Amino acid sequence: MENDEAGHLRVERTVSGIRTMRAVWRSQGRSIGFVPTMGYLHEGHLSLVDLARRRCDSVVVSIFVNPTQFGPTEDFADYPRDLESDLAACAARGVDLVFAPGEEEIYPRPQTIWIEPGPLAQRLCGRSRPTHFRGVLTVVAKLFAIVEPDIAVFGRKDFQQALLIRRMVEELAIPARVELGAIVREPDGLAMSSRNRYLDAREREAALALSRALRLVRAAFAEGEADAEELSCLARDTMAGAGARVDYVEIVDPYGLDPVERVSAHDLCAVAAYVGDTRLIDNSPLGDPCSLDGTGSPLTELRT
Ligand code: AMP
Secondary structure: OOOOOOOEEEEEEHHHHHHHHHHHHHHHOOOOOEEEEEOOOOOHHHHHHHHHHOOOOEEEEOOOOOOOOOOOOOOOOOOOOHHHHHHHHHHHHHOOEEOOOOOHHHOOOOOOOOOOOOOHHOOOOOHHHHOHHHHHHHHHHHHHHHHHOOOEEEEHHHHHHHHHHHHHHOOOOOOOOOEEEOOOEEEEEEOOOHHHHHHHHHHHHHHHHHHHHHHHHHHHHHOOOOHHHHHHHHHHHHHHHOOOOOEEEEEEEOOOOOOEEEEEOOOOEEEEEEOEEEEEEEEOOOOOOOOOOOOOOOOOOOOO
């Protein structure tokens, strides 16, 4: 029934299929780790699978391109999809169950009840994507109700999203623990993203400016520059100079996302920019490794 050494992976498309499996596992006393994704899996996603694998007896991955988190002019229709290769990757990484629902399974009728994400969702990405986090939190709440994970794993790549999901879990008393995985990068520093696939060779080069900007900011901070405006300008100039259209550069405290003026090591520099039509995001702590729970992680670092 579950993944064994030979990579037998169970794939369910229905909520009832997941609930059945969940009941079996519960009766066996197995803990469930859950990694929600939109598919087109890369090492970033798979590192979260590895983390879930280490923590839990059974690992569930969901693959669902959630329409409600895309704005009307965004890339929902074009978002890359490749279920076959995603399933192969999941099998190879020891995933037990993939939940790959159709849209009608998650939204059998138009959604009328939403999770209202509150003021944190108006910052950073929320300014250019005003309905994004409402869609994310609503689908994640739904997936949590279906899968009932003990632990759910999200990536620091989407730091604001992870923070909001933590808040939702706390404020709605959802009985799951949210763990975060480090940002996985290409060897040249580009943060892995399913959207990198939109980039042609020239854009791929320009996209490198996001991680380069973060590295330069970290280096300047390490040399004593603590003025957020100066550091932000450095990042902005780096990205604009490479031909990226800056959406935002912000240095914020990693708990409330409040902009800071004088920077300290645990603050976060978050950037978003358009390269061609592709919107990319990245972030890094200024100095020390940071995490949402304050414990730090040696894995997060973009080395200067
Ligand atoms: P997505 O499929 O883009 O919705 O992402 C699914 C999960 O993978 C989210 O928790 C993301 O934060 C995480 N993720 C995406 N890219 C990366 C990456 N490069 N490193 C670590 N986690 C990532």
